[in-house]
Amino acid sequence: MKRPRLALVPGEPAGVGPELCVRALQRPWAADLEVFGDADVLLSAACRIGLPLERPSPDTLSAPGGRFALHHLPGAATAEPGRPHPANAASTIAALLAAADACSAGRCQGMVTGPVHKAAINDGGIAYTGTTGLLATHAGREVVMMLANPAMRVALATVHIPLREVADALTPALLERSLRILHAALRDDFGIGEPRIAVLGLNPHAGEDGHLGREELDTLIPLLERLRGEGLRLEGPLPADTAFLPSKLARFDAILAMYHDQGLPVLKHAGFEQAVNISLGLPWPRVAVDHGTAFDLAGTGRADPSSLFAAIDACTRLAATRAARNPTP
Numbered sequence: 001m002k003r004p005r006l007a008l009v010p011g012e013p014a015g016v017g018p019e020l021c022v023r024a025l026q027r028p029w030a031a032d033l034e035v036f037g038d039a040d041v042l043l044s045a046a047c048r049i050g051l052p053l054e055r056p057s058p059d060t061l062s063a064p065g066g067r068f069a070l071h072h073l074p075g076a077a078t079a080e081p082g083r084p085h086p087a088n089a090a091s092t093i094a095a096l097l098a099a100a101d102a103c104s105a106g107r108c109q110g111m112v113t114g115p116v117h118k119a120a121i122n123d124g125g126i127a128y129t130g131t132t133g134l135l136a137t138h139a140g141r142e143v144v145m146m147l148a149n150p151a152m153r154v155a156l157a158t159v160h161i162p163l164r165e166v167a168d169a170l171t172p173a174l175l176e177r178s179l180r181i182l183h184a185a186l187r188d189d190f191g192i193g194e195p196r197i198a199v200l201g202l203n204p205h206a207g208e209d210g211h212l213g214r215e216e217l218d219t220l221i222p223l224l225e226r227l228r229g230e231g232l233r234l235e236g237p238l239p240a241d242t243a244f245l246p247s248k249l250a251r252f253d254a255i256l257a258m259y260h261d262q263g264l265p266v267l268k269h270a271g272f273e274q275a276v277n278i279s280l281g282l283p284w285p286r287v288a289v290d291h292g293t294a295f296d297l298a299g300t301g302r303a304d305p306s307s308l309f310a311a312i313d314a315c316t317r318l319a320a321t322r323a324a325r326n327p328t329p
């Protein structure tokens, strides 16, 4: 099978993304990487952490890992580690969209993204709640965020909204869409014939028969019963406090959490380094690091590249799976 070509996007220029990408370019991969970002930011990051990186031509980077195609998208302001500049918001977003376009055009078979600082993008005058939503809008698809590490897969029914708004956002339509996208991705992208999905309740003790909240009785239970009737293997709504016990986790291929901080702290505690963030439902694979811009570490060389490396490996596998499913003539 042909080697996949993946777009690699460092993300926020003042964060740890650029230096983690420099680290990725120090070694060979099972995919060809094309970098979408500001070459000067990458060269400065390499210099700062003492790793070799050169730009032998306007559209090439060279490092011990090989020669890498470069799509240079300069920022408007000089990037300072740990100090995001609102003037760089436009080029940060442009790099993500250029990579998405390369995937849509078939030039790349997937994209791997570094962390983006939501407030820095908003301060630059661009409405943005995350790259998952940005790419969903760009591709015209409904998308579900799923984080995964070797211990578990956790998908989110709601993501970057205030906690106060979560209960109202959990409509039957949103939950059904989330479950169908998750089920299809587990089957098609992860090769699980009959995925077993655990669905968490929203309220303590999954609502305690309506005494601690009604979302389980009014929304979740009827929906799960209907979808089970179609053959989907769904368990729940489960009390979230015990759903992650190892004996329970072993029974499921994925968990659908109702909101960001219901699922992600458990997953990150169980393996921050190996976790990746996968956008389910896009026309091409997109995998991101599980961590943020870590401004406290930017420029120090101390940021751990494991999640970025795991993201490149995961995206390579997903691209290969899709290529095997839809072979080009």
Ligand SMILES: NC(=O)C1=CN([C@@H]2O[C@H](COP(=O)(O)OP(=O)(O)OC[C@H]3O[C@@H](n4cnc5c(N)ncnc54)[C@H](O)[C@@H]3O)[C@@H](O)[C@H]2O)C=CC1
Binding pocket: 016, 114, 115, 116, 117, 118, 119, 131, 277, 288, 289, 290, 291, 292, 293, 294, 295, 296, 297, 302, 303, 304, 305
């Ligand atoms: N994939 C993405 O684009 C993500 C972006 N974010 C964004 O990043 C920004 C900062 O978010 P925070 O909540 O501060 O989370 P953060 O993940 O940037 O930092 C939290 C803690 O983890 C540490 N950490 C993060 N990455 C690390 C690494 N590679 N190696 C070692 N330690 C690391 C940091 O030093 C800090 O102590 C926010 O704007 C957030 O929205 C957050 C998570 C994912």
Ligand SMILES: NCC(=O)COP(=O)(O)O
Binding pocket: 116, 129, 130, 131, 132, 133, 145, 277, 288
């Ligand atoms: N908590 C995940 C996160 O902040 C990254 O989201 P996205 O940018 O991948 O949508």
